[in-house]
Amino acid sequence: MYPLYLIPLMPLIGAVINGMIALAFARKSSKAPEALVSFLAVLFPLASFAFVLAAVWPFLFQDVSAPRIETLFQWMASGNFKLDFALRMDRLSAIMAMVVTGVGSLIHIYSTGYMRGDKGFARYFSYLNLFLFAMILLILGNNLLVLFIGWEGVGLCSYLLIGFWFEDPAKASAGKKAFIVNRIGDFGFLFALFIISSILLKNSDAASSGIFNFATLEEHKALLAPMATVICLLLFLGACGKSAQIPLYVWLPDAMAGPTPVSALIHAATMVTAGVYMVARLSFLYDLAPFAREVVASVGAITAFFAATIGLAQRDIKKVLAYSTVSQLGFMFLGVGIGANVAGIFHLMTHAFFKACLFLGSGSVIHALHGEQDIFKMGGLRKHLPVTFWTFLICTIAIAGIPPFAGFFSKDEILWQAFSRGYTLQWALAFATAGITAFYMFRLVSLTFFGKSRVDHHTLEHLHKPSFTMDFPLIILALLAMTAGFLGVPEALGGHNILHHWLNLEGGVVSEHAESENFERLLAGASVGWAVLCTSISLFLFTKKWNAVGRFVEKVKGAYTLIYHKYYVDEIYDALIVRPVNWFSRVILWKGVDAGVIDGIGVNGSAKATEFLGRLFGLLQNGMANSYALYFVMGMVLIVWWIVH
Amino acid sequence: MESILFYIFGGLTVATALGVVFFRNPISSAASLVLSFFGIAALYAMLNAHFLAVIQVLVYAGAIMVLFIFVIMLLNLQADELHEKPFPKIYLLLTGLVLLAFLFAFAQLFQSAQWIFPPISESFGSIKAVGRLLFTEYLVPFEYSSILLLVAVIAGVVLAKKEL
């Protein structure tokens, strides 16, 4: 049995080696050897994936269900606070690990083709491997603090990778924005940790077994019950930051400034799912706080709908996918929020497959068109980029929720759970969102691949076809998007719902009245019908009647402008928050406190005071030595008096 | 008898001490000091410290004061001029107060006390007794003081040289 620490260690080694290569070639004019870097960069994630499979094997095929905990070392021990650096492999982390390392490896392979020729080639792979390391720590951590290390680590790598082409100030700002907004969420997370520690440290039993361990938290959850709502809401705030829900989603669309494989890995398949994983992991805690569950589910549903509406009007291919990600994350939070953890994680997995594929596909398109990202300038590309087209199409069908591809089963499971557990309002929003999703995704496909070509002639002649390293991952991901759904076919539709029984992680309140299976079939049928309807309308409009769409848009110009400008949320944040904070920092904290108080009173002031006192005492040195003797004698007489009396 | 001697020698000592402080001419101060030392030596003798009385005269009056007078003459110091800038009045006042305070610190002590000297042996204060202590109990300070004197000799020679 291989030790668990090999799983995060592999990408860490890769990051260090590639980092050293990057540094070694940083000042030279020659570029780092791409072949070597590519080989190393792909080797380590694949090795990690291999170790994951080895570790997961017992859980998959030998019906093991008990978690495997591996303590690496004792990290902190202070008073009765004890913290071990430990990794945990159980069924939940097994799925997450497979998705992360598997999809991660594929994206590394894709990147070797996409990033060819870039002068930061080695640096890119160093960061990407580092990201993988942090993400693995996040999902394999046995306690909240190791999770938090990974949490922060992925935030850091996200910043590094979004602002990868940092010479462009706009791109660098996007990285900065991602990091700062993430930090706001992390503040909530930390606060929750403080509350947990203040409660649990008082209990010696909990303290001795490590208060942040998941097992300890679950065992002593009764102690946390009074503050559970606060804790869960604060943790969810962290999740909003990391997983881009309202109100902290604003960084994700801007994050498209980074290289496209980064968007695929970080902002589709892995980092943004950290929040969902966290809520699923702490499901027992959320069970104690029904209000928090309501909030999570509602925020998820609202975000899903909100983001989907914005996606309707975007022109940049990556921005559409970004808002689609925010929207699908909303679905996932709806799932784990209501306690249907299996459904949420299932959707996480299928979404990882098809969204990564979509992003990588868009990357191939952008790469082929030498950097063009505006879909209004694309069209008819299906002839020129066949592999890209077919995989993109398959994944679009998947995301639209059309069976038998994966998206249908996972999305439908969430919808069904929401409805049957009584969250009707959220169900309605999600249902509507599903349709809107189908609509804008097929708008994307139509405008990009179908119809007449609107591509600039010069670009069309010099189309940069994707290499095999770029096509290969697309194919694999598309296959997964086609087949992964069969892991979770519900009984109502004739399947055994393998995933549900295997993962066995339900929370919340399952509906008291077991809806009949017929009703479930009815609802499923409704979802499919609705999705197919929206798809057909979209295909029709955007391939044949695009001009009509243009005229319609003119009529509803107000609403269209509103969603095109993302409801002006960024502008509102800027006015309400960013500017006042900047003003405060500049005027009060910088000029007032730093220059005025600290420099003026503290540094200069103490110097002046010392000088003053020195001058004052200098008066005593009048040059008359006899007076010095007098001072001696005075002191001595005082001492004599003191001794004698 | 003893009291008369005490008052004579005590008075001599104090008077000449005052002379040291108030004579203008440094030679006069030095001479006054020599006489004061003699008075003190007499007081030592009355206190049965015979050996030390002799040492006092030999070393203090005989060596140290000679050194002083040598230096005064070497530097050819004259009597202090009268038109020197006098001390400010407050200074003198303060000095007087402080010294009086000093003396009065001990005033209470002597109110009631009648400390009579107990009888002692013949060998008390003899050279033999002092010598015995010096070479047994106080051997280490004795050795150190010899080093001190060596250092003082070297220091004196070096400091007073015309050129190093």
Added chain:
Amino acid sequence: MIGLQHYLIVSAILFAIGMAGLILRRNILVIFMSIELLLNATNLSFIAFSRFRGDMGGQVASFFVIAVAAAEAAVGLAIVIAIFRNRGTVKINELDLMKN
């Protein structure tokens, strides 16, 4: 009867006179002589107590004080000569380089 207190009073008076000399005279050599007076005053105290307590230790202490005073006088006077050579004066109020 002459008791211990008589000698101690003499010692105190001598000490006070020594301090007065220290504070009121400007000639370095006179100041030195006042310091010698101080030392002698303490010696007298030592010897008086030694007689009072029958302990020879006081006399040994005085012995050492005299030795040290000798050494000190030697070195001090050497310094005075050096100062006189450099500055031409032994008036302490004219040696005020440390003023302010």
